Amino acid sequence: MAQRCSFAVPYGAPILAISFLACVATDVELSVNNHTADFTLSTQPGPAVSLSCLVHNSSQAEELLWYRGDGQVGLKDGNKVNISNICISPVNESDNGVTFTCKLARDKSVQVSVILDVQFPPWLSGEETLHVEEEKDATLTCNSKSNPQAQSTWFKDNHSLTLQPSRHELFQTSEVFRLSIRKVQKSDSGTYTCVVESPLGNGTRDFHLVVEDKKPVFPTEAVIAAVVVVSITILFGIVARKDKFFKCFKKQKETAL
Ligand SMILES: *[C@@H]1O[C@H](CO)[C@@H](O)[C@H](O)[C@H]1NC(C)=O
Ligand SMILES: *[C@@H]1O[C@H](CO)[C@@H](O)[C@H](O)[C@H]1NC(C)=O
Ligand SMILES: *[C@@H]1O[C@H](CO)[C@@H](O)[C@H](O)[C@H]1NC(C)=O
Ligand SMILES: *[C@@H]1O[C@H](CO)[C@@H](O)[C@H](O)[C@H]1NC(C)=O
Ligand SMILES: *[C@@H]1O[C@H](CO)[C@@H](O)[C@H](O)[C@H]1NC(C)=O
Ligand SMILES: *[C@@H]1O[C@H](CO)[C@@H](O)[C@H](O)[C@H]1NC(C)=O
Numbered sequence: 001m002a003q004r005c006s007f008a009v010p011y012g013a014p015i016l017a018i019s020f021l022a023c024v025a026t027d028v029e030l031s032v033n034n035h036t037a038d039f040t041l042s043t044q045p046g047p048a049v050s051l052s053c054l055v056h057n058s059s060q061a062e063e064l065l066w067y068r069g070d071g072q073v074g075l076k077d078g079n080k081v082n083i084s085n086i087c088i089s090p091v092n093e094s095d096n097g098v099t100f101t102c103k104l105a106r107d108k109s110v111q112v113s114v115i116l117d118v119q120f121p122p123w124l125s126g127e128e129t130l131h132v133e134e135e136k137d138a139t140l141t142c143n144s145k146s147n148p149q150a151q152s153t154w155f156k157d158n159h160s161l162t163l164q165p166s167r168h169e170l171f172q173t174s175e176v177f178r179l180s181i182r183k184v185q186k187s188d189s190g191t192y193t194c195v196v197e198s199p200l201g202n203g204t205r206d207f208h209l210v211v212e213d214k215k216p217v218f219p220t221e222a223v224i225a226a227v228v229v230v231s232i233t234i235l236f237g238i239v240a241r242k243d244k245f246f247k248c249f250k251k252q253k254e255t256a257l
Helices: 013-025 220-256
Strands: 031-032 040-044 050-055 064-068 083-088 099-104 111-118 121-123 129-133 138-147 151-156 168-172 177-180 190-198 199-213
Touching: 031 099, 040 050, 040 220, 050 099, 064 083, 064 177, 083 151, 111 151, 121 190, 129 138, 138 151, 138 190, 138 199, 151 177, 177 190
Parallel strands: 040 111, 121 199, 129 199
Antiparallel strands: 031 050, 050 083, 064 099, 099 111, 121 138, 138 177, 151 190, 168 177, 190 199
């Protein structure tokens, strides 16, 4: 394997000698789809991808192992010795960036890895309708998945959005494109379109912002005052009646006696 025989090993003659010996001892080499070193395989969702791992220069039967990431792939008998094929079918977006590694069972340091580069056009999602009260803040979140990385922009009512630094704020990661609007006004209502452009195609998604009337401020002090007044009234009412109840009871007792 190229890495093992490499002279890019950090200085030190002993290490060089050992790696040279190791190289001679395990003369065995692997190739995956004719690549003897790690490589990236670009593909698209849909069609199956087959990976073929071959043993070279071995004097004995060699068992092979396949890994998807850290997990070992179960192989059928007859697909383990000297040659092993795996098939990823169908390839989908979630396979992007996944590493498949073929290893020699006898010496796992003899290996070749393939990184899948699954390319797909933008794929957008996110809450489409937002109702926000006037003067409150609004956040429009456009979740976007694409490979390769895409260029994102916001439009408002079919016109490119003029950002006002004091009120608008953009936040962007590889998977999120977010627009925050501080203290929304009635004029902020409308259709905001998240447009994501990639060489493989463009994605758009409409977000409807509805700015609603400010709810009347709850008059806390007036409510407290009213509660106090009502409580006192009830209290006096009870005190006044208590007298009557007493009198009544006394009367009853008198009659009973
Ligand atoms: C590997 O290379 C050989 C000849 O160089 C070719 O016939 C074969 O199709 C290649 N295999 C793959 C998987 O690319
Ligand atoms: C096999 O080994 C020979 C000599 O040891 C070397 O020249 C050749 O490149 C090797 N082939 C492969 C495919 O590793
Ligand atoms: C694997 O390769 C070795 C060495 O070339 C050979 O002796 C052995 O018979 C092969 N085994 C299978 C199952 O192909
Ligand atoms: C991709 O395929 C795997 C299984 O092969 C499945 O679990 C997963 O949901 C798929 N993802 C998408 C985005 O289709
Ligand atoms: C934006 O343009 C499309 C087509 O060009 C049209 O159907 C849509 O009504 C327009 N939206 C607004 C908010 O003007
Ligand atoms: C994506 O949008 C850009 C700019 O609007 C345009 O030039 C390009 O042709 C579009 N690409 C596709 C595949 O529709």
